[in-house]
Structure formats: structure tokens, C-alpha cells
Amino acid sequence: MSYYIDSYDVAVIGAGHAGVEAALAAARLGARTVLFTISLDNIANMPCNPSIGGTAKGHLVREIDALGGEMGKAADACFIQSRMLNRGKGPAVHSLRVQADRVKYHNHMKHICEMQEGLDLKQAEVTEIRTENEKVVSVVTALGGEYKVKAAIIATGTYLKGLIHVGDVSYESGPDSTLPSRGLSDSLKSIGVKLRRFKTGTPSRVHRRSINFDLLEKQNGDEDIQPFSFETDRNGLKNVVSCYIAYTNEETHKVIRENISRSPMYSGRIEGVGPRYCPSIEDKIVRFADRARHQLFIEPMGLETDEYYLQGMSSSLPEDVQIAFLRTIKGLENVEIMRNAYAIEYDCCDPQDLKHTLEFKNIGGLYGAGQFNGTSGYEEAAAQGLIAGINAARYCKGQEGITLSRSSSYIGTLIDDLVIKGCTDPYRMMTSRSEYRLILRQDNADERLTPLGYRVGLISEERYEKFLEKQRLINDEIKRVKGKTLPPSEKLNELLEKKGTAPISGGIKMSELIKRPQISYEDLAEFDDDRPELFYEVKEQVNLQIEYEGYISRQMMEVEHVRKLEEKKLPADIDYKQIKGLSLEAQEKLDRVRPENIGQAGRISGVSPADVSVLVIWLAGQAK
């Protein structure tokens, strides 16, 4: 029996990193939104690594911020150590990563949600989604309360039919010993959502006083801290903790090898597909048997706790084995486990059933986001949550959904990969996944996405004005630098030679010197008498845009080529089996993925260039 409680525009199921972004975005765009969570005490929890950012993930956070999402600001408010990774490998792969205070981050995000106008938080387990005429009409909780809604976003993370494995013990559970979501899977199946099982894992948390820090390598944060959010003031940010590095050894590996038969992964009890990029320690030792040691990071979970996280040591071996192998590690001889490592299996959808808006192709108003869509990672989840939230709100207002192209962002690349190529194991973002790395830098996320954030309605007038002003300063300065000729001088040539590049004999455009990899915009300050006073962020853009101009324009040509292909729209109701000349494999793949345009069709594996040509001709024939 169910009973009516209330009506909303959008229901968000799950309040992890995807759910929170989705709910905030929907509410901010004026949709009356309800956010359901099994426990209010786990909003925006980090059940794994207490860290945000990293390679490509840091890019995602900057992009979320540029579009008007929350994760970047929350990370800036709650970080305890910050580092820019990959300095020295080129600006395209600079990646910001912070250690965050887990409890503070949860409290912060919960409070942001509580204060958001138009957003209600409910502690309840949604067990049913009701549809009429293949459109979402309501959601029902375990207690029978029915909420009429126009759209629902599923962001259930690892809670959906969650099953934890530790050695030969298995039990139904959400992450961090929370209650799992039990009923929703059956309801989803009954309305036509296909589900599958994925698996992930987390290492143990140990007590600070049981670690001998003197035996570990120390890793400090950056002196010059860069924030995630384009709105955060860079002054006053500081590191308050250090992280540490330790190594496994032959003894550790021996303990693991001797007990490998007690792992549920090797006994075959886990059916879910685990991530390739996040192997458990037993996986690493079996697959990379020749490695004498593996590195692990020991990271604080927050300022008001003595729990430490052991990055790199996720495991589903029994508890006694976990204790035994950890104690073989130098510095952890007396380690005390507070929370043991475990593997968790959960239900997720096949993202090939989604559109680029993250709405299900077969159910109007139903959206998926985060781990439910087959990804892994807080940042990947938040990025999808933001897009699903925006689109659910637009759906309620009868507006067309927004989609991001691969060339606009890592968010667009992420979603395109999921929807067009699908994933066979939990998907993690990497810089190598983007063919447009040189234009999708973390430093220019605002240039790429803030105009869209403004048009959508998540970026305030004030912030947009500031953004426009910044762009104006950048463009004016680039123009000035390109027009300015520096005469040769002893001093200038001294600098050039010192930096390892050829001296000049005649006058040279300042931009030509900046194009030399050895010389930066900043280096030339003393030779540039009419240089205006500019912010760090402006100077950085001037330097990068000039230095990488050649590469950038090369990538822009490719972008243009792909854009043209994407302009050729494919009708949604094509019967691919009726198109003469398509190969059988292409017919099947196209029918499964149902691409929206020729560009997407060409990215599907199994669709050959000849098939694409056939589609182009078929399309032209239809137009006549």
C-alpha cells in the first residue's frame, strides 16, 4: 500500500557526489527538488579515498566549477593538503589534487543542500519508480510514501543491492556499513532498465598512533596553492597535514600469495566486474608477479580524527590476512586496523541505454548519474550529477537538454565515452582518454564552459561579468604582445642564452620569443616597458595561448572536422536493418547505440568508414 505525500518537479535518489550536484543544480534552475538519502549522515560521504582531484579528475572538478557546480568550492573549503601534480610535464596535464577532511566535507555539503532554496532533503529509501506511458510519474519510499514527480535521477552509487565481501564472509550492505538499497533494482527492471553487476573495493583505515612515521617518506603539499574554484581567492589557502609513502615487500607478497585462495575474487564468489585501474593489492601481486614492491600512500582522513587511509592497499582478503600483510610493511609493524578493507558489488545500468543528456532512451524523465552509470570516482560522479540535474530541470520546463561535446570538456568526453562506447568495467577518467588534451586544460575550463553555465542559469550575472572582463584582458594583452617588437639588446641576448635558446640579431615580435619553449611571458617583463598590471590567471592564459598557438590551432582543425560530422543528425527512429549496404555488425551496433549524428556513429566500434559513407548517402537520399 502506498499513500500520497507531496509533489515535486525532480526527485534525486541518492545523496553522494552525483546526487548532491544533481539536486543543487536542479533546485538552482528553479525546479522544486527533493533529495532522498538512506541516511542524512552520509551525504557527500567519501567512503574510499578522502581526496578530490588528481589527473583528469582535477580537470573535471574545474569544469564542474566553471559550469556552476559545487564540488570545487566544497573542496576548497575542506581541503587539508593541496598539490598540483604533473608540473613539468606540460600545462595540459597539470592536475590539482587535494586531501580533504572527510567529515568536514560531508557537513559542508549537507549544509549547502539544507540552505538551498527549493531543495528538500528526505531520509528515506526509494524502492519504486512509477511510470505512465513510458514517463516517470512518481517515486515511492520503503514506508509507502508516494511523491509525484516529473523527473527522477538515479544516483545510487554502490548502494544498489550492495554486497560486501571480506574473505569468505559476504553480507548485504552499502559502503561504510550503511544500509543498502534493496527494493529499487526490481522496480527498475520492471520499468525496462537493464542492470548489471560491477565491483569495487577500498583499503583499511588504521589508527595514527599505530604508525611509525619516522620510517616513512613524507610528502608535503605545494607552497603556492591553487584553488579548484575560479571564484575562490588564492590568498590564505594553506596546507595543514602531510601524507606519507610506504612500500610492500617480499614478505607482504608472500603472506598474500599464501592466502590467495581465501580471496572471494579468486574463489569465484564475486560475479561483478572490477575496475582495471584500481586493482586490489592481491590483484597487483598476482598480475604483476615480478614487482618486488608496491607503493602505498598513508593519508589522514581529517583533522578531528586519528584515522588514516592506506591508498593502494584495497583488498577483499579475510581480516586476519589483512592484519598479517599490513604488519610486514616497514612503519606499519604494529598497525591497528579501525575499519577493514572490503570489496563491494552493486547494481548499475548499461550507459549505452542513455542519451548524452543522461536521460534513459526508453523512459522519459528518468536520468542516471555516477557509479550507477558504470563509472568510478567522486569527480566522475559529480560531473554526471551536474549534467543530469541541469537536464532534469530543463525537462520539467519543457526545454531541450544540454549536451557537451568531446572537444568542449572532459565532462563531454566522459559522457560520450559512456554513451557511445559503453564500458565493461568501472570507468575512470584519464587524460589519455581525450584526443583534445591541449585545448582541454584545467586552466581554461572557465573559457570553455562558463558561457554555457551562464546561458543555462547556474552562473550569476556578477560572475559572468567578471569572466568577460578576464577574457577581455587576456585578448587585449595577446593582441598587444603579438604587435610588439623587441629590439635586440645585450641584456635580452644574455637572458636568451642563459635560458638555452638562440640570441637575436634583429628586432623580434615578443610573441615569437614566447613561442620558444624556453621563454615565458613572465621572463620578458623587464624588456616590455608598456606592460599592463595583470592578474596571475590572465598572465597564465596569455603565456599558454601564445606558446601553444600552433598546437591549439591544429587541434581546432580536428574539432571543426568532427563538428561538421556531428551536424549531420540521424533521425531517432531509423531502422538500420533496412539500410542497404551496411555491414551486419554495423547494423547491430547502430541499432543498439542509436547515435544522434554521423560523428557519433563513426566512433562506435564495429562501424567502419565504409558504413559511415553508406549512412551519409542514405541520409542525403532522405533529405531529397
Place this chain on the structure above:
Amino acid sequence: MSTIAAISTPHAAGGISVIRISGENALTVAEKVFFPSSKNKRPSEMNGYTCAYGNICDGDTVLDDGILTVFRAPNSYTGEDVAEISCHGGIFITEQILRLILSEGAEPAEAGEFTKRAFLNGKMSLTQAEGVMDIISAGGKAELCCASALKEGALFRRIKTVSDRVLRLLGSLAAWVDYPEDDIPAVTNEEINDTLCYANKQLDELLSSYDSGKILRKGIDTVIVGKPNVGKSTLMNLLSGCERSIVTEIAGTTRDIVEESVRLGDIVLRLSDTAGIHFTNDIVENEGVKLAKKKLGTAEMILAVFDLGAEISEEDISIAESCKGKNAIAVLNKSDLDQKFDFQSISDNFKECVILSAGSGEGAEKLAEAVEKIYKLGDIVPDAGMIVNERQRACAEKAKNSFSEAICALASGATFDAVNILIDEGENFLLELTGERASEAVVNEVFSRFCVGK
């Protein structure tokens, strides 16, 4: 749209060959290779429907003389600017000219691409569209069939060796960049430079050996099959006009595949004579039989030889069945003997049937007619093997250019992200041949080789 070029006449030795260039830059490309005798004529300034006589030159070297015909958009077959160069026909010369044109910025045309453009530019009616799609998909399928043949080829294998080595480098770079906190060895400038120099050296050798006249042997890849002693080698010798295969009456004389290019009427056949297909205990010969069966699967045309003077056997039937659906001609040999062979029962498997005597040469001209019927001379569909090969060459060339740029960028001190993009680009050209994409291949490489992740 890009500018494309291809040989538009049948790929065989003939009086005159025509190379067609179509697209925005067709005339500028033509101007770089064609030099009219009348000094005041410039191809890029010629009017539509006009011709010029002149030389086709690669730098200072005159390759051939010929006629250039210019068509101006939209009044051309494709509806684009078109330049057609008529030259003197030899396969070798024609291909050299095509190569020159491609090196000046045209792309090799895909099967049916001229016709496809004609359609897209409104030069054809809707009902013709389906025909075009058929041509393209046939081209695509033929390429797929050829793919297995090409993967046997030296060119492909060597390109694959290079692309695997570059992929390893890209995997190391990706792991090092995407997992800065893991225990991944840093990639050094030397490592990048060594790999790219190796790659370019290999590609250079590859491209020069590919150019050096081997193409003379090109033509229709044809295999002669039949059970032992039906006269395959005699037929081969008849066609090639010399004692190429050892002919004896002991079954199983031909063990290796003997190859020869022969001219049959207007067409060049690239003939392979194979060991007879039958069950044998001789280990060496058995290898030959395996080779023959493989060749049967990959050849463009099959000449299946049967002995008219013998009863039809299991082996004959099995050979006939493997010819089904292919460009296969039944050659009924020994027409001078009493005819015991029941051809009717297997005739459905063949497109054409020819009765001849390989020994005396009687009836050989009918074979030429049969081949011409199958290849419908005059069709402008270039053969798939040619396209695939030319594409392999073009890919290798482009990859080499990208790698060279990467080497320069690295030497000038550019950052890894920029160098990486150039290597990606080059690798993508090489991977095009196997239909992979660098980004996916690299991600797979990272996970299979490196122990990364939390």
C-alpha cells in the same frame, strides 16, 4: 571536402590510363605535377572542358607526357573541380603518377567515392543512390576480405611492428602522466627520441622498398587450384609463356606457391600456381596444400582446373564448393581427351567456364574473355587491394611526418603534452590500418602493462 585522387581506368596494362583528381584543390594539385607544353597555360587557370598537352614531372624528372583535361564545378562528374590526367598506361608509370599526386596533398579515393560525391553534389537521382551504396559496401566488404590477405603481407606486418613499438612508448607516457603518484618510471627524452627515430627509420625503409618497382607485379591476384596433376602448372606455363613451374606426371610436384605476373588480353594477372589439393602423407607437400587452401581464401580470382578426361572426384567437389561466391572460373582442361567429367553437377559454383587444352594452347583466348566478363572492363571501381595498399602507404607517410614533427618539437624543448599529441597523431595514422584508435589502445596498454591505481 578533401581532394581525392585515383586511377579511373581498369587496373591493368592498356593503351592509356586516366588519373582523376576531384575536390576543392584538384587544379592546384594538378598544377604541381602537370606542366603544359604551351608555357602560357596554367592548369589552375584553365577553363572547364579544356585540355592541355604537357609533361608530368616529379621535380626535375619527367615521368611521362600526357593530356590534362579540366572540368570546373559544378560541371563535372562529381560536381567538384576535376582534373583528369591521361598518361601512357603502364601500371608502374600510372601508379607513380598517382603517388606523386597524393604526395602533393590529395587523399586516395575510397571505393565508389567519386560516385558518392557525385551523388552528394546533386549530380545523380535518388534511385541511383542505392547503387552507390552497393558499390561502397562492396568495396568495404572486399577490403575486409582482402584484410586477412593484407595482414599476411610484409607491408602490414612491418607497419604493425612499428605501431606496436610506438604504442608501448605512448603507454609508458600515459601511465607516467596519468599516474604521477604511482611508482612509474619517468619517460626520458632519449627514450622518446630513440623510439621515434626507430619508427621513422623503419617507415622510411618501408616506403622506399614499396616504391621500388615491386608494383610491376601488380594486377589481379589470381590463384590456380585443382587436384594433383590436372594440369595447373601446364596452364601457368601456357599463360606465362615459359617453363616456370616444374611439370611432371608425379602428383605433388608443385609444393611451394609459384608466382608470376602475366598479361592476358588487357589485364594483368598475378598468378599463383599452388600444390594440388588432396590428402597426403608427405609432410612437405602437406604444408604446400595448407598454403594452397589459404591462398584460395584470400585471392581475388580463382582459376579452378579440372581434368575432363577423369571422373569427378570428392576432391573436385570440395574445390568447387570453396569457389562458391568468389570470382572463380572453371578451367576444363585436356579438351583433347575423352570427356568423362560431369561438370554440370558443380557448375553453379563458378561465374564462368572455359574449355581448353593447356598443353596445346587451344581455347586459351576464351580464358581472356571470361576474365574480362568477370571484371567488366570499363567500370571505374578500382580494385580493393590497390586502395588498401595505397592507403597503407599514405598512412605510413603521414605517420612519418607526425613523428618527425614530434622529434623536432622534443629537440626544441617543447613540453611532453605537446610532443605526446604529435606522437598520438602519428600512431593514429598507423592504427587506422587495423581500425583501432590510439586513445583506446593506449588506455588498454596502460592497464595491461602497469600496476597503477589506489
